[in-house]
Amino acid sequence: MTTTGQRAQGWGFVAPALLWTFAFFIVPFIVMGAMSLATLDGRTLIWGLSFQNYAELAEKRFLWRAIVVSLEITLTVTVVSVVLAYPLAWIIAFNVPKRWQRLALLLAILPFWTSYVVRSYAWLLVLARDGVVNQTMLNLGLIAEPLTLANTRFATVTGFVHFFVMLLTLTIYANLVQLSPNYRRAAQDLGASAFQTFRHVILPLTLPGIVTGAFLTFVLCIGDYVTPQILGGNTELTVPQVIMVQLGRRADFPLAAALAIVLMGIVTVAYLAAARWLRLDRI
């Protein structure tokens, strides 16, 4: 039975976190929500309860298109990153000797040590017309003319995947090493093939790690501005890029806030879809 003193002590422990969340998430979110209902008259901000900024989403093709592009890129990046990260995490967890696993993980996250912007520009040079990829394929006779790789969606997805495979490898690895070897042994004793063991035992048990990493990938990717800007070459616009344009010259904070709220709505839907498998205690 908890006493009043213990309850007070409990509140004392969580109070800093609650205050922090209130001050730096709840309050800004309310301000942003209110801003999204304001309007801009010339350069004057008019506070009110107007849904004009949300109506513009339906009226302006480029806004709607930006949402679609953001979703397409984010879903592609998430799926490709999971497909690449799972085998990598598996190899580190089960094929690399225990004493080398820490070094393998260190190598896997090595690119994290480089600045995000620098890494994006490095990819731009790799994918350029006379970059490593094109020159290698030209020298091997695989292509006659350099391919257009930079300033494309392919470049944006590549830059993102390079970053997020590392993140997913960590979450999936953390999940895999928690699995008792007895699960696999039991499945094999019952006559399951290696594939059946993976399909019906290992994969379901590692879903929390996959979904947690995938959700983090989704959240970080859909809100990212740098990678599409540098690697995509503005050949198509994502929502964060449109938000930046609204703020850059005209300081249209109401429309930018409305777009940010829409992004939060999308992330909330993604959370609800993934909530069943989200297990942060597994990572």
Add this chain to the structure above:
Amino acid sequence: MDMTKLTSTLLATTVLTCAAGAVTAQEQLNALVWCDHMDPALIAPFEAEHNVTVNLREYEGTGAALALLDQSRPGDWDVLVIDGIDVFRAVDAGILAPLDAAQLPTADFFPEVVMEGVNTVDGVTYAVTEKFGYNTISYNTANVDPADMESLSTVWSEKYDGRISIYDYYLPVMGLAAISQGIATADIGSDNLDAIGEVMGTMRSRAASVAGVVAAQTALATGEVDIVVGGGEWLTAVLAEEQPDLTWTIPSEGAVRWTQSIGVVEGTQKPDLALEFVKYIVSPEGQARLATSSCFWGMPANALAGDFLTDDQKAILRWDDQPDYLALSQLYPAPDDALDADMQDMWLDTLSQ
């Protein structure tokens, strides 16, 4: 150490710390600037002469600067560098303080860039032009026929499909599109926006990318593209030494002229020091350093800066061609709010194609 001694020591330390802080505060000048002012070679001489520290904060986009100033307390900022066409926005917002025009060497300026109409509101001077240049065509002479760059009609032709990058700022690029159609930048309005939009569509369909300053420089330098629409000396000058094939020109139809102005922020606690900084920046020595800043080059507004530039630097800036260039170029489009919103929407629509 007894308590009395300890208390005295603590009090003395506190007083000295506060005094040091106050002295330090008096020696700071806070300036909201473009990246060309971040060059130590420009700022260090002023700091040494006046025994002050100039704190520089770089920004991109007038909207971002106005928002930042709006959220600051009076006195937080002392100096503001701003797009010439946006001086009136800052004056409207009460951000710029009047300047004593008699203390500014505008008589030595290239006459076309004094621009009283831009820097003066109701007869009061609020800013002074410090640098100018052109949004025009930058290209690689090794891969492009220079003759093709002398007319806007051939710049974004099929011949250069996929070899073009467009500078990522709608005002100068739409200005160039207007000029290509014989529409003066000052005449851009809702009645001719569709015609400009068609040109933008063609331009966009030929372009491999729409790039900011660094990305456009990288694209030209790495051979990813051969032409930057909206480029100019500010884009290629810093690359000229290592890559002499990269150059720029003003086509026969003309180009867009950009200007940047500098002024003192209303409410500054150091108006004299702020004015001294402005005077230093528009002095011949300051102008020469600003013109050749490590971030980007551009023409100094003060023609006397030529005495402090080398022949090579003047050649890169096309110093001797300025009379022709100034005559051929038109000022940035300066739309009102409604037109600005329409132009921005058209730009985003074009990028989404």
